[in-house]
Amino acid sequence: MTARLEKYFNAKSFCVVGASTTPNKPGNVVAYNFVHSFPGETYLVNPRGGELYNKKLYKSILEIDAQIDAACIIVPAKYTPQTLKQCGEKGIKNVIITTGGFSEAGEEGLQLQQQMLEIMKKYEINVIGPNCLGLYSPALGYDTMFLPSSKLKRPKSGPVSILTQSGAFGAAFIDQLSRLGSGQWVSKFVSYGNASDINETDSLEYVGNDSNTKMVLIYLEDFKDGRRFMEKAREISLRKPIMGIKANRTETGAKAGASHTAALSSDDVIVDDLMKDAGIIRVTTWDQLEDCVLAFGTQPLPLGDKVAIITDGGGAGVMASDMVSDCNLKLAKFSLDVQTKLNEIFPSFYATGNPIDITGSATAEDYKIALEAAYNDPEVNSVVNICIPVIPDLDINEYMKITKEIAKRKEKPFVTALVGGEEADFAAAELLREDIPVFTSPGRAVRALGMLTDYTNYLRKHGVDPSSISVEE
Amino acid sequence: MSDNKTLFQEAKLENREALLEHEAKEVLKNMGVKIPPSKLAKTEDEAVSAAESFDYPVVMKLMSSDVLHKTDAKAVIIDLNSPSEVRETFQDFMTRFANVAVAGVLVEKMVKKGIELIIGTNTDDDFGPVILFGVGGVLVEAIKDVVFRMCPTTKEQAFDAINEIRAKVILEGFRGLPAVNKNELSDLLVKISQLAWEYRDYILEMDFNPIIANEDGLFPVDARIILK
Numbered sequence: 001m002t003a004r005l006e007k008y009f010n011a012k013s014f015c016v017v018g019a020s021t022t023p024n025k026p027g028n029v030v031a032y033n034f035v036h037s038f039p040g041e042t043y044l045v046n047p048r049g050g051e052l053y054n055k056k057l058y059k060s061i062l063e064i065d066a067q068i069d070a071a072c073i074i075v076p077a078k079y080t081p082q083t084l085k086q087c088g089e090k091g092i093k094n095v096i097i098t099t100g101g102f103s104e105a106g107e108e109g110l111q112l113q114q115q116m117l118e119i120m121k122k123y124e125i126n127v128i129g130p131n132c133l134g135l136y137s138p139a140l141g142y143d144t145m146f147l148p149s150s151k152l153k154r155p156k157s158g159p160v161s162i163l164t165q166s167g168a169f170g171a172a173f174i175d176q177l178s179r180l181g182s183g184q185w186v187s188k189f190v191s192y193g194n195a196s197d198i199n200e201t202d203s204l205e206y207v208g209n210d211s212n213t214k215m216v217l218i219y220l221e222d223f224k225d226g227r228r229f230m231e232k233a234r235e236i237s238l239r240k241p242i243m244g245i246k247a248n249r250t251e252t253g254a255k256a257g258a259s260h261t262a263a264l265s266s267d268d269v270i271v272d273d274l275m276k277d278a279g280i281i282r283v284t285t286w287d288q289l290e291d292c293v294l295a296f297g298t299q300p301l302p303l304g305d306k307v308a309i310i311t312d313g314g315g316a317g318v319m320a321s322d323m324v325s326d327c328n329l330k331l332a333k334f335s336l337d338v339q340t341k342l343n344e345i346f347p348s349f350y351a352t353g354n355p356i357d358i359t360g361s362a363t364a365e366d367y368k369i370a371l372e373a374a375y376n377d378p379e380v381n382s383v384v385n386i387c388i389p390v391i392p393d394l395d396i397n398e399y400m401k402i403t404k405e406i407a408k409r410k411e412k413p414f415v416t417a418l419v420g421g422e423e424a425d426f427a428a429a430e431l432l433r434e435d436i437p438v439f440t441s442p443g444r445a446v447r448a449l450g451m452l453t454d455y456t457n458y459l460r461k462h463g464v465d466p467s468s469i470s471v472e473e
Numbered sequence: 474m475s476d477n478k479t480l481f482q483e484a485k486l487e488n489r490e491a492l493l494e495h496e497a498k499e500v501l502k503n504m505g506v507k508i509p510p511s512k513l514a515k516t517e518d519e520a521v522s523a524a525e526s527f528d529y530p531v532v533m534k535l536m537s538s539d540v541l542h543k544t545d546a547k548a549v550i551i552d553l554n555s556p557s558e559v560r561e562t563f564q565d566f567m568t569r570f571a572n573v574a575v576a577g578v579l580v581e582k583m584v585k586k587g588i589e590l591i592i593g594t595n596t597d598d599d600f601g602p603v604i605l606f607g608v609g610g611v612l613v614e615a616i617k618d619v620v621f622r623m624c625p626t627t628k629e630q631a632f633d634a635i636n637e638i639r640a641k642v643i644l645e646g647f648r649g650l651p652a653v654n655k656n657e658l659s660d661l662l663v664k665i666s667q668l669a670w671e672y673r674d675y676i677l678e679m680d681f682n683p684i685i686a687n688e689d690g691l692f693p694v695d696a697r698i699i700l701k
Contacts, residue, residue, distance in 0.1 A: 222599070223599045223600075226597075226599030226600045227599070227600050227601050227623065230600065230623060258490075258491065258541065258678060258697070258699045259593060259595070259678040259679070259680040259697060259699055260591060260593060260613050260614055260680050260682055261591075261593025261594060261595045261605050261678055261679065261680050262595050262678050263614050264593075264605060264607075264613070264614060264617060264619050265595045265597065265603070265605070265621075267597075267599075269619075269621065270597055270600065270603055270621045271599075273620050273621040273622065273634075273637075274600060274603075274621060274622070274623060276637075277622055277623075277630060277633065277634075461633070
């Protein structure tokens with residue numbers, strides 16, 4: 001069975017119903033997006049007629065004398081049912097409704113959504129929404145996000161597909177990704193809103209099959225089809241990582257009942273266990289999402305849980321070591337030749353165990369020796385490169401050059417924490433520009449490795465070789 | 474002896490809220506689960522002959538749809554060691570519960586001490602039947618060391634769930650207690666999850682708490698099945 005979203009993304013002709021001539025109005029933005037980016041045929045509808053972006057404005061959908069594969073309806077809620085009916089009469093089977101004011105907005109809206117459901121059923125129309133941003137795929141020139149690109153910056157094409165229940169979350173995260181590193185992140189973006197028809201599970205099914213999607217990021221507040229979602233996720237997570245937020249964690253559901261089991265059945269405890277069982281990497285905060293993208297989107301999976309830490313600050317090394325144990329990772333024990341070499345080369349006041357602490361006397365050359373020794377050691381599965389760049393003898397440009405060289409080898413995960421102020425910010429921005437994962441604290445860097453290693457462990461438990469999974473090209 | 478389908482259908486026809494313990498154990502037995510030897514006695518003499526046939530000590534429990542929380546109602550008496558104790562308990566039950574509908578008194582061979590575990594199921598709004606495994610006993614709701622899976626669960630999933638409880642060290646042979654046979658335990662989880670899934674039209678919740686794990690195996694000591 002082909003996932004229903006495929007018909008949307010494969011559309012050869014697209015119709016924007018409610019194409020507005022007023023700049024920056026939602027209907028104007030979507031019309032602009034399709035006229036300027038969509039490689040197929042675009043049709044625009046506005047009851048007043050006229051022209052927009054050198055395209056005819058049809059007064060009605062029914063006036064268009066061509067087959068239309070998909071449409072986006074951007075008209076006020078009260079006109080939406082009749083517009084949807086016209087889509088049905090025209091034979092348009094795949095419709096996105098971005099307008100809000102339905103089941104999320106009280107009794108009247110609920111009735112409108114009910115009317116739409118009847119029309120959908122009668123004409124066999126698939127619907128995304130209402131109350132959503134719809135779909136975005138930079139590679140396909142497909143963009144129903146009705147916020148102008150002067151405000152909402154679009155990330156470029158990349159490996160990550162995003163499913164979101166909340167449109168505002170989606171908009172913020174899309175905007176954020178546009179300025180993360182190279183900005184090349186997004187394969188498919190699906191904002192399904194009220195899920196009157198197509199829901200989180202349909203969306204997951206689609207991105208699971210989509211060969212351009214290498215990792216899946218989710219934002220959910222509740223489930224419409226939770227059982228099937230978990231079944232699909234279990235199957236997909238063996239091929240590509242699924243991660244993200246299930247918000248709405250407040251303890252509900254558990255009730256003092258006839259059984260202990262019912263009393264222990266808090267909704268979030270169940271969700272948490274089932275997500276883990278399905279191989280979904282669950283995070284709870286916004287900053288972790290970006291960390292997920294950076295870690296999974298740029299690094300290979302580790303082949304074990306042994307971490308090496310290189311630092312120029314003792315405290316940062318200690319905090320990183322604490323996080324190593326919090327994340328069920330282990331500090332690597334260096335092989336004998338590596339250890340001997342480190343002991344010989346470095347002065348006696350450097351700590352050459354793990355963490356390797358090259359102290360405030362560190363030079364870029366010291367970083368090169370320590371990082372390469374750790375990275376090349378087969379006993380080390382991943383490396384944390386911590387730098388507090390305030391020390392006098394460190395040439396920051398030379399340090400960045402060394403970091404880039406090792407980061408680009410991509411033989412094992414390599415994460416950097418640049419801690420401090422202006423100099424740290426400068427170096428972080430420089431490295432991130434080349435999609436080298438840099439974090440603002442040792443803890444975040446180690447936690448990113450923790451997520452990668454959790455996924456490795458999950459795959460291995462299910463007999464999948466982690467080196468067979470590749471997110472980055 | 475009825476099969477499970479008949480048992481559930483009959484209970485539904487009678488509009489019952491729950492199966493009594495001896496019925497719930499019958500259901501488990503029909504799924505191939507080992508349960509402690511027991512007999513539903515209607516008379517004092519039946520109770521004594523049941524106790525004699527199992528060997529002492531025995532436990533006696535009042536079976537009544539009016540008394541679901543048996544421990545609270547002092548309708549469970551443990552560690553009975555002679556015919557006279559059995560007779561005394563039987564008479565005591567009949568006096569104290571003279572005004573409720575009594576199906577009989579369950580006489581059961583007392584299970585040797587061990588680790589107390591819980592397996593239960595519930596019907597979740599989003600995920601349908603789910604199964605719970607964890608540290609059991611009377612403090613279960615305070616300790617909250619439990620793990621959920623969707624029903625039906627595979628043996629691999631069950632095995633993972635067992636290893637996810639915080640107190641998993643108690644399963645490895647803790648302070649002289651015997652190690653829990655995880656293979657047998659995951660089989661039990663699978664069977665109970667199948668039961669919840671197969672009879673999801675009838676079953677709302679189930680509690681098997683405690684399940685005692687001792688050197689002889691795993692024994693569901695109390696059983697409760699709440700119907701839809």
